[in-house]
Amino acid sequence: MKIALSVWSVHSYFNSGEWSHADLAEFVANETKATGIEVLTRYWKPEELESFRAALDRHHLEVAAVGASNNFSFSDPAKRTEQVREITGAVDLARTLGTRIVRVFAGDVPPDGSSYDEVKGWIVEGLREAAAYAAEKDVLLCLENHGVFAGKADQVLGILQEVNSPFLRSTFDTGNLLLVNEHPGEALETLHAQVAHVHFKDFVRVDEHYEGRAYPSLSGDRFAGRIAGEGSIDLNSLMTRLRHAGYNGWLTVEYEGDDEQKSGATRSVANLDRILSTIYI
Numbered sequence: 073m074k075i076a077l078s079v080w081s082v083h084s085y086f087n088s089g090e091w092s093h094a095d096l097a098e099f100v101a102n103e104t105k106a107t108g109i110e111v112l113t114r115y116w117k118p119e120e121l122e123s124f125r126a127a128l129d130r131h132h133l134e135v136a137a138v139g140a141s142n143n144f145s146f147s148d149p150a151k152r153t154e155q156v157r158e159i160t161g162a163v164d165l166a167r168t169l170g171t172r173i174v175r176v177f178a179g180d181v182p183p184d185g186s187s188y189d190e191v192k193g194w195i196v197e198g199l200r201e202a203a204a205y206a207a208e209k210d211v212l213l214c215l216e217n218h219g220v221f222a223g224k225a226d227q228v229l230g231i232l233q234e235v236n237s238p239f240l241r242s243t244f245d246t247g248n249l250l251l252v253n254e255h256p257g258e259a260l261e262t263l264h265a266q267v268a269h270v271h272f273k274d275f276v277r278v279d280e281h282y283e284g285r286a287y288p289s290l291s292g293d294r295f296a297g298r299i300a301g302e303g304s305i306d307l308n309s310l311m312t313r314l315r316h317a318g319y320n321g322w323l324t325v326e327y328e329g330d331d332e333q334k335s336g337a338t339r340s341v342a343n344l345d346r347i348l349s350t351i352y353i
Contacts, residue, residue, distance in 0.1 A: 073311070073314070073315060073319065073320055073321065073322075073323050073348060074107055074108055074136070074321070074322050074323065075104075075105060075106045075107060075108065075322075075323055075325065075341055075344055075345060075348070076106055076107070076108030076109055076110050076134075076136035076137070076322045076323065076324040076325065077096075077100050077104060077106045077108070077109055077110070077324070077325050077337055077341060078109075078110035078112070078139070078271070078324050078325060078326045078327075079093075079096065079109070079110060079111060079112045079115050079139075080110075080112060080139075080326050080327075080328070081325055081326055081327035081328075081333060081336070081337040081340070082096065082099070082327075082333045082334060082337050083112075083115065083333070084333050085333065085334075086115045092117075092120050092123065092124070093109075093111065093115075093116075093117075093120050093123075093124040093127075094120065094123040094124050094126070094127040096109060097109065097124065097127035097128055097130075097131060097133055098127060098131070099334065100131075100133060101127075101130075101131035101133060103334070103338050104337065104338050104341040104342075105341055105342065105345045106325065106341050107132070107133060107134065108133060108134045108135065108136030108322055108324070109128075109133060109134075109135055109136060110135075110136050110137045110138070110139055110175070110322075110324045110326075111135055111137070111138050111139065111165070111169060112138075112139040112141070113138065113139065113140055113141055113158065113161065113162050113165065114139075114141045116165065121168070134170065134171070135166075135169040135170055135171045136171060136173065136269075136322040136324055137166075137171055137173035137174065137175055137214070137243075137269055137322060137324060138162045138163075138165050138166040138169065138171060138173070138174050138175070139162070139174075139175040140158050140159045140161075140162035140174055140175065140176050140177070141158060141177070142155040142156075142158045142159050142176055142177050142179075142198070142202075143155055143177060143179045143180055144178060144179040144191070144194045144195045144197075144198040144199070145178075145179030145180050145181065145182040145186070145191045145194065145195075145221065146179075146182065146194075147182065147184055147186055152194055152197075152198055155198055156198050156201050156202050156205075159174065159176055159198075159202040159205075159206075159213065160202060160205045160206075162174045162176075163202075163205060163206050163209050163211045163213075164209070166209075166211050167209055167211065172210065172211050172212050173211075173212055173214055173268065173269050173321075173322065174206065174211055174212070174213050174214065175214050175216055175243045175269060176199065176202070176213045176214065176215055176216070176243075177215070177216060177218055177219070177222070178195045178199075178215060178218070178219065178221045178222035178227075178231060179191055179194070179195055179219070179221050179222075180219050180220070180221075181219070181220050181221075188220075188221060191221055192221065192230075192231070195221065195222070195231060196231060196234045196235055199213065199215070199231065199235050199240055200235045200236075200237065203235055203237040203239045203240045204237070204239075206239045206240075207237065207238075207239040211239070212239055212240075212241050212268050212269075213239060213240045213241070214240075214241050214242060214243035214268050214269040215228055215231060215232065215240060215241070215242055215243060216242075216243040216245050216248070216271065217242070217243075217244065217245050217248050217249060217252075217259065217263075218245060218248050220252075220290075223248060223249070223251065223252035223254075223290075224249075224252050224254050224259070225249070225254060225258070225259035225260075225262035225263050226262060228242055228263060228266075229262055229263060229266065232266055241266050241267065241268035241269070242263050242266040242267045242268065242269070243267075243268075243269040243270070243271060244259075244260065244263055244267045244269070244270050244271070244314075245270075245271040245273060245326070246270070246271065246272060246273050246274070246305055246307060246310055247271070247273030247274055247275045247297070247303075247305065247326075247328070248271075248273070250275050250277075250289060250295050250304075250305070251275075251287055251288075251289045251290070251295060252289065252290050253289055253290050253291050256305055256306075256310055257306070257309065257310065257313070260310060260313055260314070264313070264314070264317045264319075265317075267314065267317075267319055267321075268321060269321060269322055269324065270314065270319070270321070270322065270323045270324065271324050271326045272300050272307065272311075272323045272324060272325045272326065272340070272344050273297070273300055273305075273325075273326045273327075273328060274297070274298045274299065274300040274301060274302065274303030274304070274305050274307065274329075274340075275287070275295040275296065275297055275298060275303050275304065275305065275328075276295065276296055276298050276303040276304045277293055277294065277295055277304065278294050278295065278296045279294070280294070282294065282296060284296055284329075284330035285297070285328075285330060296329065296330065297327065297328030297329035297330070298329050299327065299329055299331060299336050299339045299340050299343065300325060300327065300340035300343055300344060301339075301340065301343025301344065301346070301347065302339075302343065307343075307344075307347060308347050308350070311323070311344075311347050311348065311351060312351050315351050323344060323348075325337065325340045325341050325344060327340045
């Protein structure tokens, strides 16, 4: 298994304009033990391609995955067509950057109050079309367990089964499951055969007085991001089970805590590296 760092872990430096993707590559190479980077379409600038490639080559880094920012919960068919284009564009970018993995979403809760069954039909329709394009390019779409409509393992598995394409698999996010009141270990039991990409993330439950960024769960509990390996999730057990199940792909660190992002990302990668060293002994 190989360690990557997601742009999202240090997105504040992209929001401020302080970093380019080449700067991220320098950081990953010089400050962490990661050997890959997850690029997100929301931050990608085509004019950065050559400088980013040069930095990757200079430091012997790879692009682990490209993250699309799609949402199929729109009732307007034209908007859903735009979401397919978001994914196909991410597939083309993945080919350009030399990765076969594109992380995709299902959809958020629609503003017009459409039912789950109706939105699920839109999700399946959109992902089926996108997966057909991905198949032509030999790229895997990996559906992240994220949000209300694809947050639980059985929801993800149901969508994969309905789309019925070998080019749609799972991005197993270790943290998001807490937000839908699901135990990560039980979710992995459901999805392990479908996992082609992993987000290594940690959360901890916080009370109503917590002043940092917190995410509400379906039960009403609040969770805050933590340096991965220092929260409430048994990441050692999850990584061990993935390895024993034969997973040998990318483990992408996605830091979402309140610590300074470079520090949080570096420590999260270090914790994952430590966990992996115990698995291989």
